[in-house]
Amino acid sequence: MSQTNSCTTQWRQLREWFDSPLGRTLQAQEVQHLRAVLPNLYGTVAAQLGQIGQLDLMDACIAPTRILLDHHAGPDGCVVRGQPEALPLDTKSADVLILPHTLDFCDDPHQVLREVSRVLRPEGHVVILGFNPMSLWGFRRLTARRPRVAPWCGKFFHLSRIKDWLALLDFETMHGTMLYYRPPLRNEGFMHRLHFLDKMGDRWWPMMAGVYLVVAKKRVVGVTPLPLSWKTKRAVGSVATQPAARGMILPFQRKQ
Numbered sequence: 001m002s003q004t005n006s007c008t009t010q011w012r013q014l015r016e017w018f019d020s021p022l023g024r025t026l027q028a029q030e031v032q033h034l035r036a037v038l039p040n041l042y043g044t045v046a047a048q049l050g051q052i053g054q055l056d057l058m059d060a061c062i063a064p065t066r067i068l069l070d071h072h073a074g075p076d077g078c079v080v081r082g083q084p085e086a087l088p089l090d091t092k093s094a095d096v097l098i099l100p101h102t103l104d105f106c107d108d109p110h111q112v113l114r115e116v117s118r119v120l121r122p123e124g125h126v127v128i129l130g131f132n133p134m135s136l137w138g139f140r141r142l143t144a145r146r147p148r149v150a151p152w153c154g155k156f157f158h159l160s161r162i163k164d165w166l167a168l169l170d171f172e173t174m175h176g177t178m179l180y181y182r183p184p185l186r187n188e189g190f191m192h193r194l195h196f197l198d199k200m201g202d203r204w205w206p207m208m209a210g211v212y213l214v215v216a217k218k219r220v221v222g223v224t225p226l227p228l229s230w231k232t233k234r235a236v237g238s239v240a241t242q243p244a245a246r247g248m249i250l251p252f253q254r255k256q
Contacts, residue, residue: 007107008071011050013150014105018053021188023151026211027053029179029198030100030129033213035060041125041215043095049084049102049112057100067094085111092121099128103162104154110165117169122220126171129213131156136183137210159212171216178202178209 017023038046038060046063051070058066067089069082082088084099084106097116103109116126131137133156144152163173181201182194201209 007105010105010150010153011071013153014101015052017150020186022184022186022191023053025182025188025191026180027055030211030213031055031057031059033177033179034058034098034127037127037213037215038062038096038098041096041127043121043124045094046096046098047087047089047094047119048098048100049087050100050105051079052100057098061096061098063096085115087115087119089119091118094119095121095124097124097126099126101129101131101151101154103128103157104130104151109155109157113165113169117171117218120218122218124218125174126166126216126218127213128162128216129211130159130162132178132207132209132212133158135208135210140184159207159214162212162214166214166216170219172219174215174217176212176214178206178212180210181205181208182210184210 018027034057038058039062041061043063045065045067046058046061047067047069048058049069051068058068067080069080069084069087071083072079072081080088084102085108097120099112099116103112106112120126131141131151131154133141138156141148141152141154141156147153159176166173178201179198181197182191185191185194
């Protein structure tokens, strides 16, 4: 089986997994965090690379033009067919790109980010959701039977590696957050009773969440960005930034 077909199969399995009780619970939290981020990202064109689950990840996006790209076009024509390694978009044509676990389930994550850099306009933003290998989810992946099924067949990149890749492409990491501290269990009722772990984890073990969300801005070539004053939440290791100039995105608010 070719790499492209393997990636397409994994992405189909991931889409089906997000329709399971555990997947729906996770995606509900991801949408909640995206709703806190997307209204602050201005522009006219936004695109999502990969369709997962039943929820609209771009529902809080303020861009009037929204494009959903996937390996297969939808029956109603609302999905544009394309591979994340070769986006069917013009250079400097988009303002916001959303990658919901796209890097975890693609053939070449470096090429995907190069395409993101090509397609984004200067000062445009990329929003990345990824599974955290330094978590109970990462441990579950290590112990999964082979061949692994979704989501355990994903790559699960370290957050530090994602930030390094972005920096090499002249992206400035604006801020990020960790989410979903519950273990990946199948019992929906039991998972609901463990909801308190999300509040506890955000305070006591923030880097052990199952998923991270990162927002990065494409720098303008030839312009030196103003230095950012980093501020740490009460929980050591969580990520938040304090803008040093007007016009930058405000940091996330801690969940109540």
